[in-house]
Amino acid sequence: MNPIEARAALDGIDDAQRALALKATYCPPWRHAAFGAIMAALILGIGVGSLWQGLLSLIAMLALVLLATNDRRRYGLFVNGYRKGATLPVTLALLGATLAAIFGEIHAREAGLSLATKFGIAAIAFVVAVAASVVWSRVYRRELLKGGA
Amino acid sequence: MEGLDPLLNAPARLQIAALLAKVTEMEFAKLRELVGVSDSVLSKHLAALADARHVRLRKAAMGGRQRTWASLTRDGRRALGAHVAALRAIVAHLPAAAE
Numbered sequence: 001m002n003p004i005e006a007r008a009a010l011d012g013i014d015d016a017q018r019a020l021a022l023k024a025t026y027c028p029p030w031r032h033a034a035f036g037a038i039m040a041a042l043i044l045g046i047g048v049g050s051l052w053q054g055l056l057s058l059i060a061m062l063a064l065v066l067l068a069t070n071d072r073r074r075y076g077l078f079v080n081g082y083r084k085g086a087t088l089p090v091t092l093a094l095l096g097a098t099l100a101a102i103f104g105e106i107h108a109r110e111a112g113l114s115l116a117t118k119f120g121i122a123a124i125a126f127v128v129a130v131a132a133s134v135v136w137s138r139v140y141r142r143e144l145l146k147g148g149a
Numbered sequence: 150m151e152g153l154d155p156l157l158n159a160p161a162r163l164q165i166a167a168l169l170a171k172v173t174e175m176e177f178a179k180l181r182e183l184v185g186v187s188d189s190v191l192s193k194h195l196a197a198l199a200d201a202r203h204v205r206l207r208k209a210a211m212g213g214r215q216r217t218w219a220s221l222t223r224d225g226r227r228a229l230g231a232h233v234a235a236l237r238a239i240v241a242h243l244p245a246a247a248e
Contacts, residue, residue: 001153001158001236001239002239003239003240003242006236006237006239006240007240008160009158009160009163009236010233010236010237010240012160012163012164012167013163013164013167013233015164016164016167016168016183016184017167017168017171019183020168020171020172020183023182023183024179024183072176072211073211073212075179076175076176076178076179076182077172077173077174077175077176077179078172078173078174078175079171079172079173080173083173085171143171144171
């Protein structure tokens with residue numbers, strides 16, 4: 001293979017990944033909100049106690065499966081959030097924020113704090129998860145558009 | 150040239166592997182749309198990649214139809230990485246004006 005052919009092969013990779021970015025990475029606002037709601041439900045369940053925790057976890061898990069199924073049907077692809085690449089720092093930051101919210105809810109439950117406090121922590125978790133979802137999508141799209149193969 | 154995988158010399162196969170490297174899995178129709186080849190050509194390329202264990206194929210029913218999903222295996226990811234590195238090494242000999 002000569003250098004011209006090698007350059008053409010690398011350009012072909014960039015073109016394909018750019019096409020993926022342009023044709024299959026649009027994430028509608030409701031999709032970000034749905035992800036945030038699932039995270040908030042999981043967090044709130046920890047604070048409100050065993051019976052509700054079971055119910056909220058079940059609903060959240062079911063919603064997560066439906067969301068992944070919808071992604072596959074709508075886009076014809078699935079991307080694991082824990083993938084390596086430019087998105088990993090965003091995923092790890094969300095994981096850290098989620099752990100902080102979990103500890104916050106555990107503390108609220110153990111200390112017998114009000115329901116409003118527990119809803120407040122879940123509301124913060126919702127906002128953080130929605131923001132992380134938006135940023136993750138943008139970083140993923142930018143990674144695909146950047147090329148550099 | 151060390152690192153070059155003969156299987157990935159075909160531009161369409163290289164693009165398929167490069168696309169699958171960026172997702173967990175992709176459906177046949179989406180791959181066909183992005184690579185811009187016919188059903189039969191894509192089937193042949195996927196079969197060749199699957200035979201070499203670069204790609205894993207699975208069938209799943211969705212919307213009442215059987216669909217084929219493809220994902221890159223660990224071996225496929227390694228082969229793609231080595232192939233791209235080899236291509237970059239070849240391109241390094243290309244004069245700047247030609248780039």
